[in-house]
Amino acid sequence: MSIDTLIVDQNALATLDSALVEDSWFTNFDLPENYVSLKRVRLGGRVYLLSREVVAESGLLVIDLKSTKLLTGETNLRYRFERVLRVATRHFSREVVIPIKWQLFHHGSLISVYGDPIAKQSGFRIYFDQAPEGERNIFAYGSSVGPIRDFLTIEKNDKVYKNAIEDYETAALTEVEVSANAGHLGIVLAQPLGAQFSGSATLEDWYEKRLTVEQRKFVDCEHRAPVRLRGAAGTGKTQAVAIKVLKDLYAAETKGADTRIAVITHSSALAHEVIRGMFYALDPTAKWQKPENASLWTGTLYELAQETLQYERKGLEPLSLDGRDGRELQKLLIGDALDAVAKSPRLKLSVLGKCSQNLRSRVENPAERPALIKELANEFACVIEADNIRKGTKESEKYLNGSRDAWQMQLEAKEDRVFALEVHEIYENGLMNQNLLSMDQMIADFSRYLATHEWRQLKERKGFDVVFVDEFHYFNRLEVMTFHNLFRKRAMESGNTPLFMAYDFKQSPNDTSLNAGGKNGAAYFKMAASGKTELVEFKTVFRSTPQIANFLKDLDKSFPAIGLEDEWQTYNAGSSQDPGDTPKLIVYETNEKLIDSVISSAITDIRSNKDGGRQVAVLCLNEHLFDIYRNSGRIKDKIVALTSRDQMGDLQYARSRCIFSMPEFVAGLQFDVVYLIHADRAELAEERYSAGLHRRVVSRCYLGASRAAKKLVIAASEERGGRSNILCMPLKERSLAD
Incomplete structure (x- = not known):
């Protein structure tokens, strides 16, 4: 009998969401050998993938495999499965967001989304019932191709759902030995992306043994005043934020305190892939997901605005929530x-x-x-x-x-x-x-709403006691001004709002912070939080070798100081890593020779790296050339192109291919090897030169180079004027070899 239904319990969703799956997996849905967290139970044509720690109130995702076209022989199976898992995860946890590009449509309890990245062209959609039989489960019941169709025209086989639910108790109580499956199963159950960056240490291990003096000072900060966490790329700011969030959450939980904590980011992927992944690594039991007294909200400022203003119910659509x-x-x-x-x-x-x-x-x-x-x-x-x-x-x-x-x-x-x-x-x-x-219109509306009498009444219930903001440097003036009004009244009673801001202005390739603060960094932070802010600075780089850190220090001297002078500190971080090779500059005669040679070298690096292509990145500094290259047939089979941060999950599929992206799309990530291409003189063309353009060019280079942990190669093209003048100081100081 063939398999026609897949059932996944709520606690297994996160594990499968971070798994690497191939099309062959959708034949039998087997689990890897000796994997102890999940169990696979087959009952007739139904396969149950369940957490071994069965929870009575756990919700279920039921998938009609034939109707949703999730069986071997169909196309884009991995992407379709990931979208089904994301919709189900969002159903059970409203903190999770559905990207706007998926075109989420509603009709009562029924919803549909585009089923894969190319679905906007094909029109392929997957349909879900969020209250099948009036229950809290979610049922993926159908699909369609072509123009968007009325929900009522999509057939739903309720018998598939009923049979799955009837057999669930039997499946949950079935004792299954750890799988002894051998051979290629088409699935690798990996840690969430953020967990891979965080390592295997628990929250207790980090706090007791691994934190530096600077990091410990930040984690121990009380909720009595705003805190600025300043640090160069690779100094562990996001890791420290994740540790402090869980430590503060569990402290409030132990006291039985009704403490509402928010972690707000500019990027959806940073919130849901990286930071939540770090939470999983720090506490694999995921107690942070369902605290009894305190609460934790994680997401972008735009998701918070969408949730508060309830645009979905009003039939309005934000351009994006990232x-x-x-x-x-x-x-x-x-x-x-x-x-x-x-x-x-x-x-x-x-x-x-x-x-x-x-x-x-x-x-x-x-x-x-x-x-x-x-x-x-x-x-x-x-x-x-x-x-x-x-x-x-x-x-x-x-x-x-x-x-x-x-x-x-x-x-x-x-x-x-x-x-x-x-x-x-x-x-x-x-x-x-x-x-x-x-984005700007949505935040303008949100800012006005936060000044209404309605919000004054509601913020004791929906406001926060503590707010953490990562990548604070990406927020513009209007966005920065919203943070002050997110707090409950009691959190503001002392006049010092507990807002924790992690930032590095030099990683921002736009000028939002310059407009917000002008020449004065204090003014920028004053718009976000009341009270005098406390500064904690991280000066130890954990990501990069001393040689790469030295290059960044010399590149730092190319920044023009044109705003926020009191925050524009000289790069003075030292590396804790073992020594490596000096970053190298290579100038090629033509663009074609550059891209061919760099991709060839990247593939060679992949073969010698145990983690494969996920650890080798080619980052392009020019948007126009990036679009040309990523669509080029000569390299298409050798790269995994990341064109936005919500594609971070694709990193795990790199294997024998390298990551190809731009610095801003991989901000927050790290790679063993980085090739930074097109650091060309043409990027600072004299006819359109301005100090602002100069700063943005240096910031993009700084952001890209700081992604490298062990090896950094910078490439330029004679076709575009040769190497950029921003590299003069590193070349002079010999932190960049030519």
Whole structure:
């Protein structure tokens, strides 16, 4: 009898979600040899994958394998299974978010999502019932291909669900010996991604034996004042945050205190893949998931806004709930707005025609398009949206006629700024026409809501006693100002809100923090939390060799100090790792020779690395070339391309292929080997040079290089002017060998 139904209990979801699965696994759904946490029970055509620690109230995911097309012979099985697991996990834990690109639709208790990454083209969707037979389980019951169909037209075989539930007790009570399966099963049960970074030490081991004096000082900070945790890349800021969160949560739980703790990030993957994975490593029993007295919320600021404002119920759709992903989608809409300018005689003649020659040539030159969109996106997020500037307002007059800071986009003439406001208006209209809310619009709404009488009434129930913010440097002014209003009244009584902020401004490839704080870092933090902030600084690098740390120290000297001077500290971290090779610079004659040689070298490194391609990354510093390369047939079979942080799970499938990405998409991750390509002179073209562009170029290089643990190679192309001038100091000090 063939297998037609798969049943997974709630406690087994996380284990399977971090597993590496191949198409062959979907034939028998076997478990690896000697795996003791889960058991497999087959009853007729049904397979149960259950936690060995059966919990009576545990919910169940029931999958009709045939109807959802999750059987061997179908395509994209791994992605479909991952999406089914994510939807089920979200059903049992509202902290988990469904990415906006999955296009979640509702109809009563029924929901559907796109079934795989290419489903937007094929129209493949998977359907779920979140209350089958009125129960708290979730049933994946069907699928469709093509145009979106009415829920009621999708057949649901209720008998499949009923049979699965009827046999569950038998399966749960069945004693199964540890599997003796041999051979290739098509599945490897791995730790969650964050657990792999955190290591095998428990919370107690970390606190008692592994924390440095600096880390211990941070973890022991009381909830009496705001705390700034500053540290260079690789100094263990996220790890320390994870340890402190669990320590504080369990301390509150022991006291029986009703303490609400939030961990807020800019990236969904950082929250749900890395930090939650660290929690699993620190406490594999996962007591943090269901505390009795205290509570823990983990997610992005955008997820918190979505949850609080309940956009789903109102039929509104945010562009994204991930900060980085949302910014990338916004760039696509800005590109559409520029196209609209070219098609409008009025805008082309009356607006663009009056702009400076420099801006006109940039708009009209296709080769300049990626850089122009990136700078406009920065202008919109960090200036126009941050200051709520709209055409015809007092704010717009100040924007058009006022002075500009060195970090801002080069808009020489007043007419150039008129053009920027016109493009912004078209961009906003594009959002409205698609019934979308941008990240900035959503946060603006959220910020206003936090000042309402309704929130004042609700925040004693829904507000927090302690808030941790990781990657604080990615938040703009409006976002920073929301943190102050997230606290319960009792947490603010002393006038010192317990907000813990981990940051490194030099890792931010945009200018959000510069606009927020101007020349004064204290002003930036004052917008986030009341009271004098305490500073804890980490100065020991755990990720990189001393040689890579020395390179970062010399690269640091290339940063122009153009804002937040009191926070723009000289890189002074020392490495605790064993010595390695000096980072190397290689300049290639052409782009083609560069990419061919680098990928070939990366594959050679993979063969000598026990963890395979997951530990070897090629990071591109130029967006346009990154898009060209990742779609190129010459390297496509040799890379796993990461184009957003919500693809972090794909790291585990690298094996004989290297990771190919950009620095901002792998922020928070580390690799044994990093090839940083296209550190070219052209990235700082003289005709569009500004101090802000200079800082962003150095930040992207710094962010990419700091991902390397043991080996760093930097590549440049003569076709794009040779190596960048930002490498002059490392070359002079010999921390970079040529």
